Amino acid sequence: MSDELDLLRAADPAPAGEGPWRDRPLDARAERGLNRLLHSRRTRRAGRRLMLRAEAAVLALFAVLAFTFSDAGSSPAVAAPVALVVHDAAPPLSLDALARSAEARARTAGAADGPHRGSHLQSWYMSMESGPDAAPPVTVPEERITRWNADGSGSELVVATDPRHPGRPVIHDDHGRWRTVSDGKVLHRKSYPAGSAAQHGGLTARTKPPTDPEALRAHLAQLYGGADGTSTTPQLLLALSSFRQEWTPGPRETAAIVRMLADADGLRPAGTVIDRLGRRGQAYVYDDPDGPDGASDATRQMVILDPRSGQLLGLEITFTKDQPDFKITAGEVMSYEAWLP
Structure with a gap:
């Protein structure tokens, strides 16, 4: 228990x-x-x-x-992100080829190149309501930095910001009501003394990730769910997102991630993209007719990887058909996560 x-x-x-x-x-x-x-x-x-x-x-x-708010007032200060455009002029890089490249880099990694607990995430999450009186969907952009040190001390920082529109106001929730705040507004800041790491995050954060692809998949299944051998690729991607929010992988863990994705069913190379932080990446797409959570809303999940290192750059989920009950049209972005070192 x-x-x-x-x-x-x-x-x-x-x-x-x-x-x-x-x-x-x-x-x-x-x-x-x-x-x-x-x-x-x-x-x-x-x-x-x-x-x-x-x-x-x-x-x-x-x-x-839950962070979905029923008292939405004015429209968002910044428009929701448009789905990333895939450029397929060049031959796409297969996941198997990228995995081999990441594995070669992993073999030259030193002892200090291991993973570290914590993450740096820029996110856009859509908040939506259903029903005839529902407010239009609102996308909330945030930047979240979590760091933990060897002595168990750490820090958390959450900032309202959208790097696509520097200096412009950002939509934010104020106890269930939408309002705008200035770009860079600190929403949450906390420091933890030495020895605190073991008390935060539970098993998911205390267990160092394995560097073998099969062991990593079992690790995700045990700690995050939805990633065992009988589950679907969308569930695996959700578990990978949860893992990435707890850990920043090193070259060996990155190689295991790419090989795990190469062995997953249904992920196809789509081409190159420029992500929301201006980085060039290789896009791999999974079209899910039932949605990532087994719901009835059809979605497309896109994994964006660095073509040189295999590092996970981003995860995007878009709707592939209209959702009239939620005032959503096909092509809108349900969520986007951009990962930084």
Whole structure:
């Protein structure tokens, strides 16, 4: 049971001391976190009835804590991102070829080139409501930096910013109501003293990732859910996103990630893209008729990798058909995550 409690603590999207939190629909980030929880411990030891009760509790928890807001007022200060354009003039780089290149780099990596706990993420998440009186979808841009040191000290920083529009106001939530804040507004800042790392993030953050592709896939299945041998490629990509929010991989872990993706079903090379941070990457696409969480909304998931190192640069999910109940048209971006070193 302690493992499940660790998962709940790690997935809680809201600080315990903030609120008020009303019963609202789930946004994309919360839905993905819930999906990871509901797939995470189904194959573990006896106690299935207990696990079902725990899953029901998780549903109730996310209904209260989700970051989708029903009092949206004015329109966003910055427009939602347009789906990235893939350029396919040059022959696409296969995942197998990129994996071989990443593996060669990994063999020359030194002892100090290992992974480090923490991440640097620039994200755009769409918040949406359904129903005749629903407000239009709103995309919230944020930058999040988490760092942990060898002595267990660390820091968290969340800033409202959109690098596509430097200096312009940014949409932000103020306890369930939309408002605009200045570019670079600090939304959350916290420092942790030495020895704090073991108390934050639970099992997902305390377990160093393996460097073997099959072992890494099993690692994702155990700690994040949705990545075992019987699951789908979209679930694997969601688990990879969760892992990347906890860890910044080194060359050896990167090689394992690329090889794992090369062995996954349905990911096809699409061409080159320039991501939202101006970086050139190789795009690999999975068209999912049922959506990444098994829902009825058809989506396309795009993985963007550095063509030289295989480093994960970004993950984009777009809708491939209209969603009238949510005032969404095909081609709109559901979420985008850009990863930095």
